[in-house]
Amino acid sequence: MVLTGLKASVGKLVARFGLHTARELFCTSIEAINYVEQVIRDQGIACDFRRCGHIELAYKPSHFAAFAREAEMLQDHFQHPVRLIDKAHLSAEIESDLYHGGLVDEASAGLNPAQYAIGLAQAAERAGARLFERTRVERIERAGAASAGAKGFDVTTSRGTLHAGEVIIATNGYTGQLVPWLQRRIIPIGSYIIATEPVDAGLAQRLNPRRRMMFDSKNFLYYFRLSADNRLIFGGRAGFVPADANTVRESAEVLRRGMLQVYPQLREVAVEYAWGGTLGFTFDLLPHAGTTADGLHYALGCGGHGVALLSYLGACVAQRVAGERIANPLFSLPFPTAPAGLYNGNPWFLPLAGLYYRFLDAIS
Numbered sequence: 001m002v003l004t005g006l007k008a009s010v011g012k013l014v015a016r017f018g019l020h021t022a023r024e025l026f027c028t029s030i031e032a033i034n035y036v037e038q039v040i041r042d043q044g045i046a047c048d049f050r051r052c053g054h055i056e057l058a059y060k061p062s063h064f065a066a067f068a069r070e071a072e073m074l075q076d077h078f079q080h081p082v083r084l085i086d087k088a089h090l091s092a093e094i095e096s097d098l099y100h101g102g103l104v105d106e107a108s109a110g111l112n113p114a115q116y117a118i119g120l121a122q123a124a125e126r127a128g129a130r131l132f133e134r135t136r137v138e139r140i141e142r143a144g145a146a147s148a149g150a151k152g153f154d155v156t157t158s159r160g161t162l163h164a165g166e167v168i169i170a171t172n173g174y175t176g177q178l179v180p181w182l183q184r185r186i187i188p189i190g191s192y193i194i195a196t197e198p199v200d201a202g203l204a205q206r207l208n209p210r211r212r213m214m215f216d217s218k219n220f221l222y223y224f225r226l227s228a229d230n231r232l233i234f235g236g237r238a239g240f241v242p243a244d245a246n247t248v249r250e251s252a253e254v255l256r257r258g259m260l261q262v263y264p265q266l267r268e269v270a271v272e273y274a275w276g277g278t279l280g281f282t283f284d285l286l287p288h289a290g291t292t293a294d295g296l297h298y299a300l301g302c303g304g305h306g307v308a309l310l311s312y313l314g315a316c317v318a319q320r321v322a323g324e325r326i327a328n329p330l331f332s333l334p335f336p337t338a339p340a341g342l343y344n345g346n347p348w349f350l351p352l353a354g355l356y357y358r359f360l361d362a363i364s
């Protein structure tokens with residue numbers, strides 16, 4: 001899903017940063033989608049990119065009331081058109097009785113992320129980049145630290161050492177001990193997905209007539225869409241731990257139950273694939289880009305919005321490395337960690353946070 005907005009809602013952005021910065025932050029998400037669209041076009045990446053729009057679905061009546069406030073804010077203060085759809089008219093968007101209305105944003109898009117990633121890798125190679133898969137960076141040190149005037153970094157990897165004039169850290173949810181300053185600022189959260197067998201065209205049309213990107217309004221949200229070959233792809237934050245074979249298997253069961261809650265008509269449809277990965281959250285729910293005190297560049301922390309935002313911020317970081325000045329607030333806002341050194345990269349508080357957010361979902 002290539003979505004407008006950041007993980008934090010526009011209401012929260014305005015309350016925290018004021019209207020001017022909130023607008024700049026929201027605009028970044030729009031520019032990011034435009035950027036992805038342009039790269040895909042310029043590089044001829046066949047990844048089924050489509051401006052199909054998204055719909056956020058209200059899990060509770062109170063959530064729909066919040067949508068109305070959000071829509072007003074987006075239209076009046078951000079000049080960004082969105083459309084509210086009440087429960088009575090929701091069948092034009094989704095064949096499900098579960099939800100209490102929706103908020104449609106036509107600017108969002110969808111793509112096939114594996115095809116996009118491969119297309120980007122091929123474009124980078126065409127531009128002269130050399131890619132080393134399955135090669136872990138184990139250490140980054142200032143080159144010749146003792147001798148004055150030495151430039152760049154010595155980068156030790158699982159397959160050898162290389163010298164780099166500049167280093168960009170792009171490890172997002174997988175940020176480890178390599179750069180402890182960044183590790184203390186990124187919270188890894190597991191997210192999981194199932195994909196059904198392809199369904200017939202008639203059923204696909206009823207499940208999601210406009211083939212939109214869909215997600216609901218819970219903190220423990222479900223997100224779902226149709227693939228190009230009419231599978232229902234259904235994801236959610238079913239577990240807080242990084243994905244392994246067991247968590248993927250367990251999450252697949254939880255997600256199948258969730259999918260049937262939304263679409264009971266899929267009871268006889270087989271789930272053919274399940275997978276998971278790690279999202280990179282930050283303490284202020286914003287992505288951050290910049291340069292560490294050690295001179296390492298970074299762009300990380302999109303909380304599930306990184307397909308567009310980290311593509312775009314990656315390009316901004318590259319421009320900065322090439323000497324351009326980047327005015328985006330995501331480069332200048334403070335990048336918070338937990339107070340009093342309470343977080344060193346081991347997210348011990350996630351089960352507590354999980355209980356808190358489940359409680360909020362229950363009472364909202």
Ligand SMILES: Cc1cc2nc3c(=O)[nH]c(=O)nc-3n(C[C@H](O)[C@H](O)[C@H](O)COP(=O)(O)OP(=O)(O)OC[C@H]3O[C@@H](n4cnc5c(N)ncnc54)[C@H](O)[C@@H]3O)c2cc1C
Nearest residue numbers: 001136137171172174191192277278304305306307308310
């Ligand atoms: C299940 C799931 C669903 C998602 N759905 C969406 C969605 O619909 N829309 C959206 O916008 N985003 C979504 N995301 C988030 C999105 O995948 C990320 O924001 C995006 O992939 C970030 O791109 P990236 O290149 O910055 O980092 P990543 O794609 O996470 O890549 C980071 C890479 O760094 C590597 N790495 C880490 N440490 C080292 C090291 N020491 N040495 C070498 N390499 C290292 C890792 O192996 C990894 O390959 C989803 C994520 C998951 C897990």
